[in-house]
Amino acid sequence: MRRSRTQVGIIGAGPAGLVLANLLTRAGVACRVVERQSREHVEHRPRAGLLEHRVVASLRRSGLAGRLLDDGVEHGWCAFRCLGDDVRVDYGALTGRRHWVYPQQWLVRDLIAALAGHGPPPMFSKTVRAVEDISTHRPRLVCDGIEIECEYVVGCDGHRGASRAALPAARHRVFRRRYPYDWLTVLAEVARPAEGVVYAVHPDGFAGMMPRTSRLSRFYLQCAPGDPARDWPARRIHERLRARLARLPEITGFADVQVLRMRSSVTEPLRHGRLLLAGDAAHLLTPSGAKGMNLAIADATALAGALTRRYTDGDHGALDAYGARRLPRIWRAQEFSDRLLRLLHLPPEKDGDAAYALRLRRAAIERLGEPGPHATAFAHEYVGSGAGEDTGDDGWP
Ligand code: APR
Numbered sequence: 158m159r160r161s162r163t164q165v166g167i168i169g170a171g172p173a174g175l176v177l178a179n180l181l182t183r184a185g186v187a188c189r190v191v192e193r194q195s196r197e198h199v200e201h202r203p204r205a206g207l208l209e210h211r212v213v214a215s216l217r218r219s220g221l222a223g224r225l226l227d228d229g230v231e232h233g234w235c236a237f238r239c240l241g242d243d244v245r246v247d248y249g250a251l252t253g254r255r256h257w258v259y260p261q262q263w264l265v266r267d268l269i270a271a272l273a274g275h276g277p278p279p280m281f282s283k284t285v286r287a288v289e290d291i292s293t294h295r296p297r298l299v300c301d302g303i304e305i306e307c308e309y310v311v312g313c314d315g316h317r318g319a320s321r322a323a324l325p326a327a328r329h330r331v332f333r334r335r336y337p338y339d340w341l342t343v344l345a346e347v348a349r350p351a352e353g354v355v356y357a358v359h360p361d362g363f364a365g366m367m368p369r370t371s372r373l374s375r376f377y378l379q380c381a382p383g384d385p386a387r388d389w390p391a392r393r394i395h396e397r398l399r400a401r402l403a404r405l406p407e408i409t410g411f412a413d414v415q416v417l418r419m420r421s422s423v424t425e426p427l428r429h430g431r432l433l434l435a436g437d438a439a440h441l442l443t444p445s446g447a448k449g450m451n452l453a454i455a456d457a458t459a460l461a462g463a464l465t466r467r468y469t470d471g472d473h474g475a476l477d478a479y480g481a482r483r484l485p486r487i488w489r490a491q492e493f494s495d496r497l498l499r500l501l502h503l504p505p506e507k508d509g510d511a512a513y514a515l516r517l518r519r520a521a522i523e524r525l526g527e528p529g530p531h532a533t534a535f536a537h538e539y540v541g542s543g544a545g546e547d548t549g550d551d552g553w554p
Contacts, residue, residue: 173436174313180461182276209541248536364401
């Protein structure tokens with residue numbers, strides 16, 4: 158068994174792990190990323206695609222937004238489609254802030270390239286089998302054929318990674334919600350890109366449409382909980398999308414079709430000894446509010462600042478306060494995503510007349526289309542402007 162050492166061991170080369178690695182490396186803190194998938198896999202895995210204004214501003218400040226600013230597309234409105242009407246929320250005009258449409262896998266590609274110029278590349282196709290000794294000053298990453306002795310370990314390895322398996326059962330709690338439906342997630346080749354983010358509230362079920370690239374758009378279809386993807390042949394997908402969205406670009410093919418179990422969760426606390434959690438390892442969010450990737454990058458940015466202060470100034474305060482600072486923001490994103498999901502999905506039949514529920518939602522949607530404090534508050538939450546949130550000393554609103 159080979160052995161190596163570093164200051165910060167990072168599990169996972171997703172947005173959280175790669176932003177953290179880039180920021181630490183630039184600050185002179187030694188770190189190493191271990192990723193179980195190949196580089197090819199992580200650079201081509203379709204995931205999220207909307208970056209919040211403050212995330213782009215943070216990446217730009219760190220010099221990590223190179224290609225994003227060239228190839229990304231700014232976007233400032235979304236529409237709710239209900240009972241044949243479209244209500245458009247121009248959140249860009251209401252807040253002065255816009256999203257950037259930029260596929261997550263492109264950002265991962267950029268962050269891997271950015272790291273190459275400053276520090277050791279991620280160890281790809283290397284699975285962390287266990288995280289040992291997190292209560293000591295020398296936690297270890299046990300991988301196939303190599304052990305990496307660290308001073309801190311950051312779990313950026315998603316919801317089913319090795320870091321969560323290392324959490325002491327009696328000293329952490331997972332708060333979770335399982336929704337009474339799932340989403341079919343469809344990455345489709347389109348004759349022209351989806352013109353914007355459209356949420357359709359329909360008696361047959363929710364449908365969503367989001368732009369990704371000039372040739373690909375992401376679609377979502379509410380389906381029964383546990384529905385297998387094999388029950389959704391192309392014809393049925395086309396038919397349900399047309400029924401629920403009414404207007405959509407011509408789909409010429411499907412690049413990826415999967416069923417997403419709709420659930421959310423938060424793990425508390427975010428730190429155990431020398432193990433810290435960030436991104437999906439710390440919290441799971443449904444795609445409804447496009448918060449998952451943005452929250453992951455925010456965690457990584459805050460944690461990079463705290464670890465840098467610990468190593469450059471010997472100041473442990475920010476590191477000790479990491480969870481206390483991040484959890485209120487994580488719960489705020491959870492609450493927004495849950496509230497948006499309730500708006501987009503009709504309650505199960507047993508809860509009463511679906512037609513009544515549909516008109517209730519149309520009334521709520523119409524309020525979002527009327528300029529005023531209600532629509533403006535929604536717009537700030539949706540675009541992640543950070544308005545109304547205290548801006549901490551990590552510069553993260
Ligand atoms: N050893 C090494 N790597 C691992 C292990 C392990 N035991 N377990 C998981 N990983 C890797 C995965 O292969 C993945 O590449 O950890 C990485 C976690 O990356 P993400 O799932 O992208 O998580 P995160 O960086 O927190 O970003 C969250 O990704 O899942 C989407 O929608 C989500 O947009 C959000 C974003």
